[in-house]
Amino acid sequence: MGDAEAFTREFLPLYVRVPAAGPGMCTICRTGPADPPQETCAGCRRAARGGHASTGHVVPISLTARDTQLYDVLVRERDPSGAGGRRDRAAFLAATVARFLRAHIPCLEDRAGGPFTVVATIPDTRAERPIEAFDLMQRVVGKVGALVPRYRPLLLEPVARAAFRVRGRVDDARVLLVDDLFGSGARVHGAASALYGSGAAAVVALVIARFVDLADAHGARIWREAHDRPFRFDRCCLCDPGD
Incomplete structure (x- = not known):
C-alpha cells in the first residue's frame, strides 16, 4: 500500500467513531445490547456456547449503517467517491486497514497476548453477494505490506452449512483475523472457533466496519453517541481516552 494517510484523508467523512466499551454495550462486538448483569450481547453469548471458544475481541475500525457510503462500499460493492473522484474499493479498504494498523497494532497485540504470528481472512459465503474471482479481503490484505509476510489462506468455506474448515494446524499461533463487515457476528465467531479448534492460542478479529441497525432503539442510540x-485514526475502541 502506498501512502495510506494521504489516500484516506479525503474519505474521513465516511468513517464513524466506534465508542469505547461502556454500560449497555457488548464488551466483545462493541454495539450489541448488554443488559446488566450481562457484559456481552445475546449473539456473542450464543457464539461462546459453541463447541470451541469464539473470539473475545472484535475490533471495528468504523461503524456503518444502511444508506451510508461505507455500507455501499462494503455491501453493495461500489467504489468510494471522494474529492479526487472514484477510487478502487479494494485499494480504499487496504488503505483503511493499513492506516489503522499503523496506529493501533499495539492495541491489537495486547489483546492477543503478544505479536501476531498468523494473519487470516474469512472466505465470503454470503449468498446475496456474487462470487468474485479473487476474494475481496485476500486482495485487501495483499495490498497491506505489514500483513503480507504473515498471511496464510487458512480458512475454507463450510460444506452444507457445517463449520468453517482450516487447512492444517495453527498450534499456539496468535491469529489476526481480518474481515470487512461484522453484522450478526456468525461469520467472525465461526471462523475464530475453527481456528481455536485447530490449535490457535489467540484470535483477535479486526473488521473494517461494525453494522448498526438504526431501526433498533439501542443501535440508534449508539449511532448518535458515536x-x-x-x-480519528489515532483513536480506536480499545484506547479511546474520551474527552
Missing part, C-alpha cells in the same frame, strides 16, 4: 465526536 457522532458526539469526529472519527
